[in-house]
Amino acid sequence: xxxxxxxxxxxxxxxxxxxxxYYESIGLLAAPSRSEGNQRSFEPADINRLAFIRHARELGFxxxxxxxxxxxxxxxxxxxxSADAIAKARLVEVEQRIRSLTALKAELETMVEGCGHGRVDxxxxxxxxxxxxxxxxxxx
Numbered sequence: 001x002x003x004x005x006x007x008x009x010x011x012x013x014x015x016x017x018x019x020x021x022y023y024e025s026i027g028l029l030a031a032p033s034r035s036e037g038n039q040r041s042f043e044p045a046d047i048n049r050l051a052f053i054r055h056a057r058e059l060g061f062x063x064x065x066x067x068x069x070x071x072x073x074x075x076x077x078x079x080x081x082s083a084d085a086i087a088k089a090r091l092v093e094v095e096q097r098i099r100s101l102t103a104l105k106a107e108l109e110t111m112v113e114g115c116g117h118g119r120v121d122x123x124x125x126x127x128x129x130x131x132x133x134x135x136x137x138x139x140x
Contacts, residue, residue: 003033003041013050020050028053028067061090 010017023029029049032040052073056066065086072083114124 003035004043004047006040006042009040009042009047009050012047013054015050015054023050023053026063028063028070059090060094061086065090 004012006017006020009015010020013020015023020029024031029046032042032046035041049070052070053066056069061069069083069086072078072080111125111128114128
């Protein structure tokens with residue numbers, strides 16, 4: 001079977017070449033075999049692993065969570081309770097972020113709606129930004 005170069009592995013998995021090297025350096029991806037010219041030679045399983053990591057990153061999982069999920073994937077006969085717990089924790093983070101973004105959206109809408117489109121000295125946007133106390137929603 002023909003070995004896969006790092007460029008081809010990156011293309012197939014949707015991960016950039018420097019990111020492939022980074023995942024290898026932090027141990028998410030095992031060091032691949034090397035050709036006589038010292039080039040990395042990837043296997044189809046490496047491409048699948050890179051795609052898994054990319055998808056997990058797209059969903060916002062942190063590196064350590066991905067490391068745990070990969071360990072679980074490597075031993076498919078164990079309970080998926082840990083994977084479920086990791087996904088549930090990520091869901092809680094996303095729900096919190098949605099609440100925060102919803103409050104931010106409401107604050108910006110209030111700010112924009114209050115603007116009379118007159119001069120800057122009467123601009124509600126400038127007033128609110130200059131005085132945090134005028135905000136209607138607490139945020140950081």
